[in-house]
Amino acid sequence: MKIDWPKLHNSAFAGVPCLVTGGAGFIGSHIVDALVSLGARVTAIDDLSGGNRANLNPEARFIEASILDAAAVNHAVEGAQLVFHQAAKVSVPASVADPVLYNRVNVDGTVNVLDAARLAGARRFMFAASSSAYGDSPELPKIETMPPLAASPYAANKIAGEQMLRAYASTYGIDTVSLRYFNIFGPRQNANSAYAGVIAAFARKLLAGEAPVITGDGSATRDFTFVANAVHANLLAARYSTRFAGQIINIATGQATSVKQLAEAMARLLGCGHLKPQFAPPRPGDVPHSLANLEKAARVLDYSPIVDFETGLKTTVEWYRAAARG
Numbered sequence: 001m002k003i004d005w006p007k008l009h010n011s012a013f014a015g016v017p018c019l020v021t022g023g024a025g026f027i028g029s030h031i032v033d034a035l036v037s038l039g040a041r042v043t044a045i046d047d048l049s050g051g052n053r054a055n056l057n058p059e060a061r062f063i064e065a066s067i068l069d070a071a072a073v074n075h076a077v078e079g080a081q082l083v084f085h086q087a088a089k090v091s092v093p094a095s096v097a098d099p100v101l102y103n104r105v106n107v108d109g110t111v112n113v114l115d116a117a118r119l120a121g122a123r124r125f126m127f128a129a130s131s132s133a134y135g136d137s138p139e140l141p142k143i144e145t146m147p148p149l150a151a152s153p154y155a156a157n158k159i160a161g162e163q164m165l166r167a168y169a170s171t172y173g174i175d176t177v178s179l180r181y182f183n184i185f186g187p188r189q190n191a192n193s194a195y196a197g198v199i200a201a202f203a204r205k206l207l208a209g210e211a212p213v214i215t216g217d218g219s220a221t222r223d224f225t226f227v228a229n230a231v232h233a234n235l236l237a238a239r240y241s242t243r244f245a246g247q248i249i250n251i252a253t254g255q256a257t258s259v260k261q262l263a264e265a266m267a268r269l270l271g272c273g274h275l276k277p278q279f280a281p282p283r284p285g286d287v288p289h290s291l292a293n294l295e296k297a298a299r300v301l302d303y304s305p306i307v308d309f310e311t312g313l314k315t316t317v318e319w320y321r322a323a324a325r326g
């Protein structure tokens, strides 16, 4: 699916120097593509530890380096007006296995980029925050005024990042905003990783002719959000005319889908409805339900999803099918 970004964002980014960290990753590469199509001057920095060179837009300048490398980050951010910070270690279970590494990349790395951005005079810093900040509280839908409750080192890293952004906005001139993404999916999400998002994991199984494996009884629900919606939210945030001063904003579809419904819909779309899902014991720490309240996103950003769940899922499944063919 091709999104007409200029129709949505006109010439707001023409000639604007932008930095996208994690620009070879799943969400970061889609932000890079949208910015390039809008005529921005884009630099991407990524150490390729989780991303892929094939995701890189050839019209963006690419710096292959870690966000922990201060010299490389300073070089990357030079002249940038807008910073879209997407680089991170992204697996909750891996953060449980190696909390020190996760803290280094996700907290120290975020502060490195943030500090380089304010020293370079960047105007605004958009942060890829996470719905995991809501922890395992049963209240639904999740609203930004709820207290953050980390249930994993990864969630704690993301909450720390949000707080750092708030501190930077109140202490220095740079403006910051944390966009709390809910279960983003779409083309390029890594299906090979042991910790892949559930949609990528189901696609890999179904395309191999195997039944998808659901952990738990499949009644868990998520607010699955097609990646173009996260890109759109970042662009709206970058264009916002007044200061965010470190505010936190949910970004999602605003619709609950159960994991069982998801597995069945994907099997149907891939023409393998006979592959009935298998069930495995629930994963400790998995929250039963997650759904975003999007009132703040609508009020502050004028955000509403530009691609619905069903359309996004169809596009994604087609992409996995084509990728599997090679």
Ligand SMILES: NC(=O)c1ccc[n+]([C@@H]2O[C@H](COP(=O)([O-])OP(=O)(O)OC[C@H]3O[C@@H](n4cnc5c(N)ncnc54)[C@H](O)[C@@H]3O)[C@@H](O)[C@H]2O)c1
Binding pocket: 021, 022, 023, 024, 025, 026, 027, 028, 045, 046, 047, 048, 049, 050, 051, 052, 065, 066, 067, 068, 085, 086, 087, 088, 089, 090, 105, 109, 128, 129, 130, 131, 180, 181, 182, 183, 184, 185, 190, 197
């Ligand atoms: N996908 C989701 O559902 C979701 C939900 C909430 C938040 N997020 C956040 O969105 C961002 C993007 O996630 P994604 O799903 O695209 O994952 P991804 O793994 O595809 O992207 C992360 C990118 O960061 C890069 N990276 C990791 N460590 C780095 C380092 N030290 N230096 C430079 N680059 C480094 C990786 O190589 C990768 O390209 C992350 O910050 C993630 O925490 C994602």
